Amino acid sequence: MIELEGLTKRFGAKVAVDHLSFQVRPGMVTGFLGPNGAGKSTTMRMMLDLDNPTSGSVRIDGKHYRELQDPLKYIGALLDAKAMHGGRSAYNNLLCLAQANRIPEKRVSEVLDLVGLTAVARKKSKGFSLGMGQRLGIASALLGDPRVLLFDEPVNGLDPEGIHWIRNLMKLLASEGRTIFVSSHLMSEMALTADHLIVIGQGKLLADTSMADFIHQNSRSYVRLRSPQQERLRDVLHEQGLAAIESGNGTLEIDGATTEQIGELAAQHRIVLHELSAQRASLEEAFMQMTAGAVEYHAHSTETGTSAPQWAPRNEGA
Numbered sequence: 001m002i003e004l005e006g007l008t009k010r011f012g013a014k015v016a017v018d019h020l021s022f023q024v025r026p027g028m029v030t031g032f033l034g035p036n037g038a039g040k041s042t043t044m045r046m047m048l049d050l051d052n053p054t055s056g057s058v059r060i061d062g063k064h065y066r067e068l069q070d071p072l073k074y075i076g077a078l079l080d081a082k083a084m085h086g087g088r089s090a091y092n093n094l095l096c097l098a099q100a101n102r103i104p105e106k107r108v109s110e111v112l113d114l115v116g117l118t119a120v121a122r123k124k125s126k127g128f129s130l131g132m133g134q135r136l137g138i139a140s141a142l143l144g145d146p147r148v149l150l151f152d153e154p155v156n157g158l159d160p161e162g163i164h165w166i167r168n169l170m171k172l173l174a175s176e177g178r179t180i181f182v183s184s185h186l187m188s189e190m191a192l193t194a195d196h197l198i199v200i201g202q203g204k205l206l207a208d209t210s211m212a213d214f215i216h217q218n219s220r221s222y223v224r225l226r227s228p229q230q231e232r233l234r235d236v237l238h239e240q241g242l243a244a245i246e247s248g249n250g251t252l253e254i255d256g257a258t259t260e261q262i263g264e265l266a267a268q269h270r271i272v273l274h275e276l277s278a279q280r281a282s283l284e285e286a287f288m289q290m291t292a293g294a295v296e297y298h299a300h301s302t303e304t305g306t307s308a309p310q311w312a313p314r315n316e317g318a
């Protein structure tokens, strides 16, 4: 369990993290979302005592980081996969970390095996691909067999196989009762991985909710229809007080009705349907909807509309 209470971080006049209070619970994957510059990395750094809060506190399983004896046994993290010593082998990188944290050497081989790097254990890590480097970073996070794990953008730059592997690993670790906290800008991936979400914008908490509720509360759901008897269908819907919006390619969208209601209505009037489907906005749409007011930099189109977007701070006329 990770508990934040009024956590705040200022960099000069900039408030990067603004009175954040939330809990990250064990036994599930909690996603950490926010637009660029929202304060995610700063929050994670404070969880790991790499930055001092201006005020407020973080507790890991009830203790402040500095009270943890051998902290790697309580909390592991993947923040920057390139933080390894490139001139050392994967094995020696992990061995140094194990020795500094009083972790038995046999655990080094175990975690290398767990992340699939046994065959390259003696190779210098500077020759590693992005995916191998990411796996080595994860091995170091797992070294102390901690109950709490933080992953900052773990799938950045990975191929589909690597992404799939990390997703399954996080789910497995959560099913073992560990606390898994992961940030990512890849919404489709987050939707497949996280059970719960913490969303922040400009350092403030915007949402602390289950994935399903977040999408439900921040997005539109509607029914999509296609029929060769579209005019007749529109009339029937109209009689029932249902407005159909034409969305191109002969498709209609209807708010405020279920597929069951519409299917039965069509059957009663002997109208043929070629499509009848319930539509729910994606996590990405729900996220954009929620954070629209909290984005630090917006793109605005240029006069010709052909040049690259101009990035401007939100409060300076974007």
Ligand SMILES: Nc1ncnc2c1ncn2[C@@H]1O[C@H](COP(=O)(O)OP(=O)(O)OP(=O)(O)O)[C@@H](O)[C@H]1O
Binding pocket: 011, 014, 015, 016, 034, 035, 036, 037, 038, 039, 040, 041, 042, 043
């Ligand atoms: N050391 C620092 N000195 C000054 N400002 C900083 C420092 N670190 C972060 N900031 C500012 O604090 C804000 C939050 O940054 P942070 O990196 O935590 O955001 P983030 O949500 O992780 O962003 P991203 O998704 O782009 O990685 C940003 O405006 C950033 O410019």
